[in-house]
Amino acid sequence: MVTTNRIRAACVDDVRSKLRQRSDGYQAIVVVSGVANALTGEAGRRDHAELVRATAENLGVGPESVLAACTGVIGPRLPLSRVTAALPRVVQDLGEGWVALHQAASAILTTDTTVKMAGRSFRLTDGRRASVVGIAKGSGMIAPVLSPPQATTLAFLLTDAPLTGPGAQEILRAGTDQTFNMVCVDGDTSTNDMVLLLANGAAGGPPADSDPCVARAVEATLEDLAQQVAADGEGATKLLTVEVHGAADPGQARQAARAVTRSPLVKTALFGADPNVGRIACALGYSGAEFDPSRLSIVLVDGARRFPLLQEGRIAEELPHGGGSRLRLRLRQMDHVRLRIDLGAGTGEATAWGCDLSHGYVHINSAYRT
Amino acid sequence: MVTTNRIRAACVDDVRSKLRQRSDGYQAIVVVSGVANALTGEAGRRDHAELVRATAENLGVGPESVLAACTGVIGPRLPLSRVTAALPRVVQDLGEGWVALHQAASAILTTDTTVKMAGRSFRLTDGRRASVVGIAKGSGMIAPVLSPPQATTLAFLLTDAPLTGPGAQEILRAGTDQTFNMVCVDGDTSTNDMVLLLANGAAGGPPADSDPCVARAVEATLEDLAQQVAADGEGATKLLTVEVHGAADPGQARQAARAVTRSPLVKTALFGADPNVGRIACALGYSGAEFDPSRLSIVLVDGARRFPLLQEGRIAEELPHGGGSRLRLRLRQMDHVRLRIDLGAGTGEATAWGCDLSHGYVHINSAYRT
Numbered sequence: 092m093v094t095t096n097r098i099r100a101a102c103v104d105d106v107r108s109k110l111r112q113r114s115d116g117y118q119a120i121v122v123v124s125g126v127a128n129a130l131t132g133e134a135g136r137r138d139h140a141e142l143v144r145a146t147a148e149n150l151g152v153g154p155e156s157v158l159a160a161c162t163g164v165i166g167p168r169l170p171l172s173r174v175t176a177a178l179p180r181v182v183q184d185l186g187e188g189w190v191a192l193h194q195a196a197s198a199i200l201t202t203d204t205t206v207k208m209a210g211r212s213f214r215l216t217d218g219r220r221a222s223v224v225g226i227a228k229g230s231g232m233i234a235p236v237l238s239p240p241q242a243t244t245l246a247f248l249l250t251d252a253p254l255t256g257p258g259a260q261e262i263l264r265a266g267t268d269q270t271f272n273m274v275c276v277d278g279d280t281s282t283n284d285m286v287l288l289l290a291n292g293a294a295g296g297p298p299a300d301s302d303p304c305v306a307r308a309v310e311a312t313l314e315d316l317a318q319q320v321a322a323d324g325e326g327a328t329k330l331l332t333v334e335v336h337g338a339a340d341p342g343q344a345r346q347a348a349r350a351v352t353r354s355p356l357v358k359t360a361l362f363g364a365d366p367n368v369g370r371i372a373c374a375l376g377y378s379g380a381e382f383d384p385s386r387l388s389i390v391l392v393d394g395a396r397r398f399p400l401l402q403e404g405r406i407a408e409e410l411p412h413g414g415g416s417r418l419r420l421r422l423r424q425m426d427h428v429r430l431r432i433d434l435g436a437g438t439g440e441a442t443a444w445g446c447d448l449s450h451g452y453v454h455i456n457s458a459y460r461t
Numbered sequence: 462m463v464t465t466n467r468i469r470a471a472c473v474d475d476v477r478s479k480l481r482q483r484s485d486g487y488q489a490i491v492v493v494s495g496v497a498n499a500l501t502g503e504a505g506r507r508d509h510a511e512l513v514r515a516t517a518e519n520l521g522v523g524p525e526s527v528l529a530a531c532t533g534v535i536g537p538r539l540p541l542s543r544v545t546a547a548l549p550r551v552v553q554d555l556g557e558g559w560v561a562l563h564q565a566a567s568a569i570l571t572t573d574t575t576v577k578m579a580g581r582s583f584r585l586t587d588g589r590r591a592s593v594v595g596i597a598k599g600s601g602m603i604a605p606v607l608s609p610p611q612a613t614t615l616a617f618l619l620t621d622a623p624l625t626g627p628g629a630q631e632i633l634r635a636g637t638d639q640t641f642n643m644v645c646v647d648g649d650t651s652t653n654d655m656v657l658l659l660a661n662g663a664a665g666g667p668p669a670d671s672d673p674c675v676a677r678a679v680e681a682t683l684e685d686l687a688q689q690v691a692a693d694g695e696g697a698t699k700l701l702t703v704e705v706h707g708a709a710d711p712g713q714a715r716q717a718a719r720a721v722t723r724s725p726l727v728k729t730a731l732f733g734a735d736p737n738v739g740r741i742a743c744a745l746g747y748s749g750a751e752f753d754p755s756r757l758s759i760v761l762v763d764g765a766r767r768f769p770l771l772q773e774g775r776i777a778e779e780l781p782h783g784g785g786s787r788l789r790l791r792l793r794q795m796d797h798v799r800l801r802i803d804l805g806a807g808t809g810e811a812t813a814w815g816c817d818l819s820h821g822y823v824h825i826n827s828a829y830r831t
Binding site for chain 1: 466467468497499500501534535601606648649650652730732735740745746747751752755757771774776818819823826827
């Protein structure tokens, strides 16, 4: 899955064309953090080809089995000689298990402040044990719209479940649509977004492409990583989860949930611990989702407690005057704010993830070039 | 023209229903600043009706000839008794000319820092003299999508040109589409946006509905006000004008121009005086406009000087290394940044207006309830 942005990094173009030809046989992913290698034209394509060639050479595999991903500043060329000079040591240091995965998850970060890893052990329907693990990075320029051969969100999943190439693609597409494609930090869809899944079949048995146990484990891992990306959005102090219920259809539920997570006014209110339900309703109102305002309900979920903000179009008594001082105090303490919205227009549901908009976001993106 | 948001203030619903019945005979506009009277349900509708009734009574006109507009916090009810108690003095203080207009323009402000007025004297095609004047407010929750009976952008225009009701509506629709509908401060489309034009025909002569001189003067006045709104966006330190040329069609030009003005990464780079062309190209890439990245050119216009940032897909030499230190110095001094973008895909053109995203925006919207 790679970005749908019309401006695409050289690595994205290469993944697109490789996956159009064949979806299996991949053995390695090389990731460069710090430079996007986007808007670099023909020189960028040559740099990319050399990165892939040198990686393949060091690994002793063919260049057709190596995929590359980049993240960083758009415009500058790759510092190719520094990268290729480091490759022998990188290959020598390749390790196994969680420690190696943690090193990789750490190495790919840019403005991220936390390492993002997730994983599940599960049983295939036929009883065999399998696992899926994933790492991700992403903090700004986050509003992935990924399509089969499309942040800068990068996520890489590995599983030992037996999958064919097309089967793995379909499982990843379905999972990404419900997870990474529902994350928004700033609404800027990157030139470099990429989510890859490699499946080596080591768990044994026939292809499990249509085994729901695999799809569930992959989606759960993607959702876990997607939430970690949203929670670590540039400058973020709070993770925001928006669940929309009662939409006319699932597409409208997605539009509604994404509008709330994208709204700068909702995001700044959240930073200020202000339960400003008017701004939430306003974002729903322009989202494109159809609903009757007199049937709209919005609840703030705080663990087992429910704070109604809006009930069938009526603002909760506490809120208009003084802006809900109890709620403000509670909001100030929460690092994960969950909104449950009922549009009262049908049965469509969707969940989106975002974060608040703080002084940190402005500082990171105005004082430094990213 | 009123907001297309599905959550609409009581005043917006009233204007919609009045203008659906008839488009002429209006004599007064009453504006309440501080409270939006949105999400207030049936009580809000009663409050609105009483506001209109009391205004009409004080003016000695029928309530059907009074329009109302509100701006402010969503959720609370109007402080009706305070408003109606003030009406006799408001009516008594009604004045003429620029001084009265300035008082009105000042009274309707919320988080605005400047009074917004504009006007033109012009000649009708038949030689008669006419004028159009306008006032506006708007600083946050600005991304108007106005349609014939749709920020909280409010703008009120008065002209003495002779126009029929339907003629005035069409001139206002065409002008608003090219001006207020192309302004974006934060991407949040308000529940209360309203742009009204009253024409009293005092210039004399037959209806001038299809006189291009009137349409030009109205659009010029709207554009002037729209730019003032963008320049005074919450926390803004710079006005951003984005001209897109060479789009496949005018609709795609609009999408492309609006994507750049809406991008938080472009807006924060602008605040940091960073000529970050990668972020601009990225926004164009996800805008939905079709173009070939190798034909994309982006120029920073500084009066008579042109700084090329991207030429047919190639980043200007100066930019990648050090980020264009000369340009940064110049950008720091500019309070109006103009970008001229050529998509190289056709002849479609559009202009959009926005502003930078500063610590001021975050402060205003997190520390205070608006």
